[in-house]
Amino acid sequence: MSRPAQHTGDAEGGRPPWAGATDSGASAAGAASAGSAETRPTESADPRSPGAADPRSPGAADAPARNEATPTRELVLDRISHHYVTDAGNVVHAVEETSLQIPAGQFVCVVGPSGCGKTTLLKMLAGFLAPSGGEARYGSEVITGPSHQRGVVFQQANLYPWLTIRGNVELGPRFRRVPRRERAERTDRLLEMVGLPQFAGAKPYELSGGMQQRAQIARVLANQPDVVLMDEPFGALDALTRERLQADLLRIQRQRRQTVFFITHSVEEAVFLGDRVLVMSPRPGRIVLDERVDLASTYGPEVGAEMKSTPEFIEIRDRVAGAIQVG
Numbered sequence: 001m002s003r004p005a006q007h008t009g010d011a012e013g014g015r016p017p018w019a020g021a022t023d024s025g026a027s028a029a030g031a032a033s034a035g036s037a038e039t040r041p042t043e044s045a046d047p048r049s050p051g052a053a054d055p056r057s058p059g060a061a062d063a064p065a066r067n068e069a070t071p072t073r074e075l076v077l078d079r080i081s082h083h084y085v086t087d088a089g090n091v092v093h094a095v096e097e098t099s100l101q102i103p104a105g106q107f108v109c110v111v112g113p114s115g116c117g118k119t120t121l122l123k124m125l126a127g128f129l130a131p132s133g134g135e136a137r138y139g140s141e142v143i144t145g146p147s148h149q150r151g152v153v154f155q156q157a158n159l160y161p162w163l164t165i166r167g168n169v170e171l172g173p174r175f176r177r178v179p180r181r182e183r184a185e186r187t188d189r190l191l192e193m194v195g196l197p198q199f200a201g202a203k204p205y206e207l208s209g210g211m212q213q214r215a216q217i218a219r220v221l222a223n224q225p226d227v228v229l230m231d232e233p234f235g236a237l238d239a240l241t242r243e244r245l246q247a248d249l250l251r252i253q254r255q256r257r258q259t260v261f262f263i264t265h266s267v268e269e270a271v272f273l274g275d276r277v278l279v280m281s282p283r284p285g286r287i288v289l290d291e292r293v294d295l296a297s298t299y300g301p302e303v304g305a306e307m308k309s310t311p312e313f314i315e316i317r318d319r320v321a322g323a324i325q326v327g
């Protein structure tokens with residue numbers, strides 16, 4: 001046990017630390033108090049906005065009409081560090097002074113040895129943990145607590161067992177007072193998107209692990225976050241389900257171009273999903289490799305999992321794997 005420094009509020013009116021973005025139990029309650037819930041950043045001129053022809057975006061032309069603006073704010077880590085103090089009084093240096101800029105819409109994957117500080121970094125971006133030094137910013141706003149704009153997907157789905165899948169997905173918008181009809185439409189669209197429309201009325205225990213994880217992703221997206229922070233979301237799934245969800249996630253992300261910060265232990269998954277792959281050193285974690293992945297411009301927009309056997313993919317995968325040092 002330890003006493004990590006926790007944020008005590010958030011920039012949207014001093015909401016408690018459990019409020020807002022997290023997909024853990026209290027997420028919807030937090031979302032409820034998000035007064036500026038429907039305020040969106042202005043539309044981007046970014047060529048990677050949903051309507052634009054995107055080289056990595058096979059589904060862009062088929063993307064459903066949306067009434068949401070494309071996120072435009074960048075995520076910034078400015079010389080951020082974190083140390084924990086354990087109950088025994090020991091100081092654990094988890095993340096060493098780290099700086100990073102993540103442009104809006106970028107899909108960033110993070111790999112590194114176990115215990116190197118990946119989750120700690122994610123928690124600081126989520127606003128669950130206060131940095132010991134430096135700061136994290138979302139646009140010009142210093143991150144001081146959770147927000148519905150930054151949704152979090154964990155390895156375990158943690159759906160409310162007493163609610164149906166529809167009830168779980170709708171909960172955040174309901175607490176944020178999204179009108180009933182819009183809420184229902186949004187839920188239908190998301191359940192369709194994650195391939196679960198026929199399970200809307202089912203309870204979580206009636207779904208497989210992969211289906212529950214898809215429902216969790218829908219639940220997080222129902223809050224229309226601009227940033228999705230994912231901590232090994234597919235780590236507990238079998239290989240086939242994992243591949244399916246990778247493809248689903250890419251398709252979903254290409255529709256709205258959320259910024260994604262995705263932690264994984266699989267180098268192959270990181271190179272397949274990421275526009276960019278970061279490798280962290282053993283603890284105290286810092287970034288030792290920042291690799292751009294731009295395979296779609298070589299292989300064209302239609303390429304899918306078969307990209308994994310191309311020489312370019314293998315070259316990047318090996319470079320990333322080679323940069324991972326075991327602590």
Ligand SMILES: Nc1ncnc2c1ncn2[C@@H]1O[C@H](COP(=O)(O)OP(=O)(O)OP(=O)(O)O)[C@@H](O)[C@H]1O
Binds near residue numbers: 001085086093120283
């Ligand atoms: N609450 C805590 N109290 C004390 N130490 C902690 C706490 N949380 C994490 N740590 C320590 O901080 C270091 C970084 O942990 P973190 O969970 O960020 O690593 P990680 O890279 O996500 O690990 P993994 O890949 O195994 O999930 C580890 O050494 C861990 O033991």
